Amino acid sequence: MNDSDAPVVLIVEDEPDVAETYERWLQDYDVRRVETGDSALAQLDETIDVVLLDRMLPGMSGADVLAEIRSGAIDCRVAMVTAVDPSFDIIEMGFDEYVTKPPDREQLRETVERLLHRATLNGELQEYYSLVARRAALESEFTEDRLESNDEYAQLVERIESHQADVDETMGDMASDSEFVGAVREIMDDSSGTDASDGDEFTDLTE
Template structure:
């Protein structure tokens, strides 16, 4: 992350919308660079970028591909998908930090960037802690500890919206707290099932604070 004002890369092919995002974030004090397609995004991406906001549907290169390039190059930046595409099972394996559905308001966007650009003290950046610190992610994890479930079954078990379930599955996946496998039903249809993938998770922090989860509930 850069030492000065946080630097945000906006990747959005709707120019008016991208320019509006840029205006909002500049008024909030951020340095902003904008790209209207995937190729331009990769040209503008460098070590100065702290936060990248990606649309999933872009000309030339999809947001998912840009995300893979960012993670593959080990860029130290947070990534949020800001898109009109409803999340489905395919997002569980994607390495984003947040998933925001359009339309997005000014306050919602600036709060998102504020959160993603805030550096945590050393030792607190941990995907397991991120997952266990989220109440809805914990609810999904506890349900999966009882038995493997599809996303639809997890919606029924938790009472959460499908969009929320997919986002929390992504969070749990990044913390290596769940695994998935493809299941074929009697009609030949394919779907993903998810299961808690740990017997004991222990996160130790400074000051002796610790968080534990045990799939047996003990």
């Protein structure tokens, strides 16, 4: 199954055997493979969802590649694949996750799935926000008595509750440092250029 809608994973790994193994494990995704940091940056575009980046690359290091990715306009999730336990460094460097080498099939797939899941977080939070903002608009417009008999309000309250459950599921475990920082990075990457239209949406409602 390799249809064009499958999420795209870019593997940056200089050992062909290792890269092939990863590709086999991830065969239900659209996998691309490169061997150096330079070619990774050349391949990078909006279509890429997740990058699996080896820490020890010939030439440009994994950390340098990541710094380049983060300073550019492309927002994708990057997991470092590393033989040494990187501790906190990876969070400060800007990695979203790390996988210790050699990873097993399950570990690698779980990491990719978690990162793909997180890619939907900003959109879900955005929708949740617009529902909450709409309720806030109604609440500042109408008295409690009038809200109680308002069907739209009752539906809104219900939708907010079910949406919150979805958002919280997508967020994952916020006790984890890397997931927490990754979630915040996700909303910041996309925060430019999303505001104007939403603002208009609830202004209309209150006028």
